[in-house]
Amino acid sequence: MKRFVASLGLFSAMAGATGAYAAQPEPWQIRFQPAATGIMEEVAWFEEYTLWFLGAITILVMVLIAWCIIRYRASANPVPSRTSHNTLIEVIWTVGPVIVLLFLAVPSFQLLTSQFTPPEEPAMTIKATGVQWYWDYEYQDEENPLTFTSLMLQEDERAASGKEDVAQYPRLLAVDNEVVVPVATTVRVLVTASDVIHAFAVPAFGIKIDAVPGRLNETWFKAEREGLYYGQCSELCGKDHAFMPIAIRVVSQEQFQEWYAAAQDDLGAANSALMAAIENSNNGKKVASAN
Template identity: 70%
Template sequence: MKKIFAGAGAAAAYLAGVPAHAAQPVEWQMTFQPPATGIMRQIAWFEHYTLWFIVPITILVLVLLAYCIVRFRASANPTPSRTSHNTLIEVIWTVGPVVVLLFIAVPSFQLLTAQYTPNEEAKLTVKATANQWNWDYEYQVDKPLSFNSAILEEGDRAGLGKQDKALYPRLLAVDHEMVVPVNTMTRVLVTAADVIHSFAMPAFGIKMDAVPGRINETWFKAEKEGLYYGQCSQLCGKDHAFMPIAIRVVSEKQYETWLAAAKTDLPGANKALMAEVDGTNKVAAAGN
């Protein structure tokens, strides 16, 4: 019990010093990441909405079970009832769930529709190809940019300037992040080169399977600058747990500068961007 309170206290202390738009995984975390897109806000709202149905129903069923166990136990009810049905009860337990399901179904269909129908055309398209156990990113722009993104090895932290484990956490940080501009509709074409993987970014509310020989499409419009982490969320082999995804959201100007430099010197472009972003904004990482 002491560990529980200690973990909760540490989480509260950490969150108190972090900007409101950023967060990391913390001990005893029970909620979603802070949303960074409109879709994720809708997902978070839908979760809270459904709890207003789930919690009362769970309590009601528990109370009914307890009542039946006590009221109709053998010692208190030695002669069991031979009642075969009760019309009123049958109507209630038929109509009640139908009404509840309708209240859940309507907003869930609206959310599903919103997830698959972006309200504007994509301004940036990035192809993400999954490999065992890393990601290839291809920016479909003039003079396309391609690079590989793999988990950050502990021995490479100093060389890449990522010694800060609070910002570049173990098992989530990568050597080269996907970089996108803030408030920009971004299309991600997802595929795989070997087995089935899955491109998941919790703070953006996206999760799309990467299937060999097939290109799936997802999209996001990040509204807050920061460094966001996700992971492959489809079991894909022995190193599945070591296949993180990192997306750095920056200003339009910072993105344009990075893109121009990355086409000739990706490590140098990343270091210049990190120096500017980490030094001026000190954005925290939005964790998985």
């Protein structure tokens, strides 16, 4: 099953390699967003794994109910049984659920351990602070720190930001300043809030953690492919709760270094240069694939 999920992720990555990739909610979506991290692949696998148990249990219960309705209806069973207990049945319905819970608990604990235990020391740390109703980000680099605010992009700001493409920069999810991180890099995220409780959630990364005033919560991710990934505040935090999206752009190591150096002087110009570099790279891939 894990191999199947991994192959789906690889197929999605190959499909996204020829153009700009953005993981975002889709209309009538009933499944997860494509996994961009190993943790999210494990989450998707565990969800499919548990569905086998849930489906079997649901069918079993429905069959037992139907059997009781038919077998013990008044016309077929005019004199009801007065049996008070059955040792075999009691052993079965005690031992059976215990075994099922063990099969669910072991991979569940393994997944929880993975979610809170990075496989390596994080190469960079970003602090995300939830504010009513936007996010503040701080790259915690002792030599060259970088701090900026990320606000939801208004419709009349698209042209100035160069983000007219609604497919890549969707309404209510696009922001003026994305978080930029390098691909295949373990990133620690320190999450807090300045006013009320928020929540930092990026579905494609498999991360969701509360942002609590006066407290630092910690999570991490390691994006395995480049692209633009969206999330949202997932804790009801006031009237504009639905309007504080999260956008994380995953780029190559070289592109990240260039962006980070330029962002020290002019964040807007650095973002524009990065978008142009990504567009040129995608156009080159399209030409190469066409040939």
